[in-house]
Amino acid sequence: MLPKVLATIGLLIFGALIPVLEISPTHVFNEQWPPHARLHEVWQLATNTSLAVLCLWLVWIRGGVPLASAIGICVMGGVLFAHLVSDLYGGSLTYEGGVDLAISGLHITEIIPALAIGLFVLAAVLDRKSRIKSSAAG
Secondary structure: OHHHHHHHHHHHHHHHHHHHHHOOOOOOOOOOOOHHHHHHHHHHHHHHHHHHHHHHHHHHOOOOHHHHHHHHHHHHHHHHHHHHOHHHHOOOOOOOOOOOOEEOOEEHHHHHHHHHHHHHHHHHHHHHHHHHHHHHHO
């Protein structure tokens, strides 16, 4: 059960939390963003939310914690990759005048994806250990 809960928490980060934060005047409704950039933002949110719903089905109905975790790692790894290469395209962790929250030198928008990835890895490892234990007992 713990692997399912850990994976679910990670999935809710990009499937629910991030859309709630980004369907706002700072992102989707930011009039300073070109309309095409806002279209890409909505596309990304819709895709990620759809993937999260699919992954929740995998976790809770199909018992597919490892696959759901791999998909989650891809999504949240993409966030970290975008941060890593942001100098190449003029990206930024925050919008002008936005909250610049950092803990131990890491920006919150780096910490949350890294935390989600950690949850996915832990969920997959614990799920595998549970399956090995079950097959050895059975």
